Amino acid sequence: MPELPEVEVTRRGIDLPLRDALVLGLRLGKPLRWPLGCDPAKVQGQRIGPVLRRGKYLWVPLHPESSGGGPAGGLLLHLGMSGSLALLAQAPPPGPHDHFDLLTTQGTLRLNDPRRFGAVVWSPALDQPPAAALLARLGPEPFDPELTPQRFHAALQRHRAPIKSVLLAGGAVVGAGNIYACEALFQAGIHPGLRSDRLSRPRAEKLLAAVRATLARALTLGGSTLRDFSDVHGMSGAFQTEAAVYGRAGQACGRCGAAIRRIVQLQRSTYYCAQCQKR
DNA sequence: CTGGGCTCCTGTCAGC
DNA sequence: TGCTGACAGGAGCCCA
Structure with a gap:
């Protein structure tokens, strides 16, 4: 399903609404391509930063509140073949293909992915593993002016x-x-x-x-x-x-x-x- | 190193 | 109607 335009459309749809939202919790459904790679409790209380896109990956940065919370990091998301994200003000009970919910003060970010080729992976930073390894093989962005x-x-x-x-x-x-x-x-x-x-x-x-x-x-x-x-x-x-x-x-x-x-x-x-x- | 085949998983649709 | 096989927007991994 999602190629770059679809991923970018998705990014634009969640970036501003989620900006500075606080993470209230995280729900996992059936396994996706890779395990999340962290304790779901770790992201609770974190504040969401600007959502970035690299290739067909999305990066949702998380920053701890000064009062507590775990270390900074973020979630690297991929929609695979059949994934899509929805931002729901009132999230209904998850359906059979809703495999990831990020509950925030600005609504629930929900991944629906019937084929489960998609992924949500926690990483301490974009330039550190595991995110760095996944992004390392990517070529230049199509609209990068340096791509002559x-x-x-x-x-x-x-x-x-x-x-x-x-x-x-x-x-x-x-x-x-x-x-x-x-x-x-x-x-x-x-x-x-x-x-x-x-x-x-x-x-x-x-x-x-x-x-x-x-x-x-x-x-x-x-x-x-x-x-x-x-x-x-x-x-x-x-x-x-x-x-x-x-x-x-x-x-x-x-x-x-x-x-x-x-x-x-x-x-x-x-x-x-x-x-x-x-x- | 490169290229290409396989694989993950579920759903849909055409054809018999 | 029901079964079977082909096919579906991705991409990491493995082998020749």
Whole structure:
């Protein structure tokens, strides 16, 4: 489900409402990808700081009150394939897929995640384990001005795998998952099977611009909702309605009319137009 | 070191 | 209607 736009939409939905809220408690449901890694009582009484996003991870910083509480730290959250967060003023009893509640003075932050590929992990700091280890492999943020076309091209030159796979791996740029990688490649006119190191400098530049444009457009539309993503207010995203290729196998390409194809790369579906996207 | 396959888990949908 | 298999937005881990 959640790629960078969905995670960022989520971050924006919880950041201000939770700012400076006090943690009243924490409830865990069925196990997620990893154990929380701390005593749930440890976060009680902590104050919530600005919520950050890195790649598809969210970081909820916690600071102890001067009067007491445990040491500073935070919660690293990942929504996995099927996770979504809701901020509830009056939290109903947890459903079968509600596996994490952070009870605060500003409402309950609830993670719903049917497939449980998501995670909530306590870490003493972003740059310390376990958070640091998880973030270490992430490439640059797509909107980081330091990610120049030259650097992007250089990163692509280091891989011989298909360009689609390299985008998904996130080492050259983070945030484009299966939907947005397909869409960006279409927009850039690049075949998903093209070897990464065969992209010319101009095409790499075009691809970077397409990744940025695709993610930005998705952000303004509130992300994509294929089956179960919703923002913290329960609202669906709208990007999927204007996806050019994703999920459209057999349909006519909006640009040239050729049938959109579906292939499998890394056990994931790739959609593309063989007419518009060239090696 | 790199690339790619497997795996975690539950739900949905198409086809028989 | 019911069963079965394919597939689903991620990504860490392991092996060749």
